[in-house]
Amino acid sequence: MKNLISMRDLTREETLRILELAQEIEGGKTRPDLSGRLAALLFYEPSTRTHFSFDTAMKRLGGQTLSMSGSGSTSVQKGESLADTLKTISMYSDLIVIRSPVEGAARYAAEVVDIPIINAGDGANQHPTQALLDLYSIRKTQGTLEGLSVALVGDLKFGRTAHSLVQALAGFRPTFTFVSPEHLVMPQYILEDLDAAGVTYHHQTTLDGVTPGLDVMYVTRIQRERFADPEEYEQVKDSYVIDREILSDAKPTLRVMHPLPRVKEVSTEVDGTEHAYYFQQARNGVPIRQALLALLLGAAS
Amino acid sequence: MKEMKVDAIRNGTVIDHIPAGKAWEVAEILKIHQAPLLVGVNLISRKYGRKDLIKIEDHELSSREASSIALIAPQASISIIREYEITQKVPVTIPDEITALIVCPNPACVTNAEPVPTRFTTGGATTENEVRVRCVYCEKRYRMTDVKLRLQP
Ligand SMILES: [Zn+2]
Numbered sequence: 541m542k543n544l545i546s547m548r549d550l551t552r553e554e555t556l557r558i559l560e561l562a563q564e565i566e567g568g569k570t571r572p573d574l575s576g577r578l579a580a581l582l583f584y585e586p587s588t589r590t591h592f593s594f595d596t597a598m599k600r601l602g603g604q605t606l607s608m609s610g611s612g613s614t615s616v617q618k619g620e621s622l623a624d625t626l627k628t629i630s631m632y633s634d635l636i637v638i639r640s641p642v643e644g645a646a647r648y649a650a651e652v653v654d655i656p657i658i659n660a661g662d663g664a665n666q667h668p669t670q671a672l673l674d675l676y677s678i679r680k681t682q683g684t685l686e687g688l689s690v691a692l693v694g695d696l697k698f699g700r701t702a703h704s705l706v707q708a709l710a711g712f713r714p715t716f717t718f719v720s721p722e723h724l725v726m727p728q729y730i731l732e733d734l735d736a737a738g739v740t741y742h743h744q745t746t747l748d749g750v751t752p753g754l755d756v757m758y759v760t761r762i763q764r765e766r767f768a769d770p771e772e773y774e775q776v777k778d779s780y781v782i783d784r785e786i787l788s789d790a791k792p793t794l795r796v797m798h799p800l801p802r803v804k805e806v807s808t809e810v811d812g813t814e815h816a817y818y819f820q821q822a823r824n825g826v827p828i829r830q831a832l833l834a835l836l837l838g839a840a841s
Numbered sequence: 842m843k844e845m846k847v848d849a850i851r852n853g854t855v856i857d858h859i860p861a862g863k864a865w866e867v868a869e870i871l872k873i874h875q876a877p878l879l880v881g882v883n884l885i886s887r888k889y890g891r892k893d894l895i896k897i898e899d900h901e902l903s904s905r906e907a908s909s910i911a912l913i914a915p916q917a918s919i920s921i922i923r924e925y926e927i928t929q930k931v932p933v934t935i936p937d938e939i940t941a942l943i944v945c946p947n948p949a950c951v952t953n954a955e956p957v958p959t960r961f962t963t964g965g966a967t968t969e970n971e972v973r974v975r976c977v978y979c980e981k982r983y984r985m986t987d988v989k990l991r992l993q994p
Pocket of ligand 1: 644
């Protein structure tokens with residue numbers, strides 16, 4: 541593995557190796573040494589969480605970071621080509637983490653420079669470190685990735701994290717329930733991939749009956765701007781709220797996950813229950829990113 | 842001296858059974874070569890009703906070039922001509938990857954923002970009568986009938 545660009549590039553073995561290493565790092569069994577190594581964090585759109593998580597991951601393994609962040613208007617639209625920016629940064633650093641609203645920017649970056657590239661989100665396309673931390677969270681809470689019953693709730697049409705998670709889990713014989721409003725359903729091309737992989741799934745527009753037998757409920761935000769009619773948004777928004785009532789017939793091991801930030805999709809009354817996992821989930825981003833940095837910088841194998 | 846029909850070529854390639862109206866797109870791909878093209882449009886075909894046809898003088902299409910034509914006109918037939926005779930049929934097969942030809946319809950794609958030639962894969966995405974392609978960069982999938990072609994430097 542030379543770069544991390546897309547979940548579609550990872551073999552099952554590579555995925556499991558990353559999760560394994562993250563677990564070893566988190567458990568203190570191993571501590572890759574990144575002292576003297578420098579990662580450039582190149583953020584063409586702001587994402588405080590992802591930025592902090594990479595920064596922390598690098599520094600906790602003894603490495604250093606340099607950051608370039610700003611809105612999408614900084615370097616790209618000022619006329620300097622992305623290629624020139626990347627080539628310059630690659631002179632100073634050992635690895636580049638790139639986040640950009642431009643889809644395919646990370647793939648392109650990997651072609652332009654010789655040092656490893658990690659995709660920290662490229663527009664609506666991929667966000668593989670989020671997908672990996674989701675997988676890590678699922679395996680940590682369920683003990684396995686195999687044969688799980690997983691519901692994805694919310695905006696499944698535009699929700700990048702939902703797409704990546706579905707793709708990432710597809711190889712582990714899951715059963716999916718997709719819960720979304722009619723006009724925010726999982727895109728056809730993802731469903732075709734699932735069909736090709738022989739994955740069982742079904743779609744419903746309400747949360748009715750979704751909880752029994754469920755292992756993971758993965759909730760994403762429904763954004764106002766996806767609705768032409770504000771009234772419809774108000775109505776839909778309130779019908780996809782996870783609360784204690786909905787979880788009343790859940791297995792004790794069911795975990796509710798959310799890529800954060802949440803607005804109202806998960807009621808705060810769930811926070812105190814055994815089902816709440818979204819805050820731990822966010823914390824899992826650090827060991828996953830530590831594992832990736834170590835693997836790509838050759839400090840672990 | 843023997844009289845020649847205007848559309849007969851001595852050496853080169855004949856691309857027949859191009860769907861009517863698609864000849865210009867095929868010709869666009871073939872512009873990479875300096876070879877003269879003879880384009881026939883709306884010809885009568887016993888098999889298809891109407892068809893287009895292209896003759897290329899003094900250039901024998903490689904199988905790679907034939908592949909890119911397969912994307913637009915999978916039912917075309919390609920023959921190599923030497924001394925007025927068909928000497929070889931080039932199979933029209935869909936390539937696994939197409940470089941610098943398809944314009945990615947996704948406005949947010951890096952190929953529309955940076956000077957990078959597009960790359961599309963076809964593997965596993967082809968149904969019987971339509972070719973589907975996936976952008977290597979933004980990973981979006983499209984039907985061949987929904988994309989524009991433009992030769993890129
Ligand atoms: Zn694209």
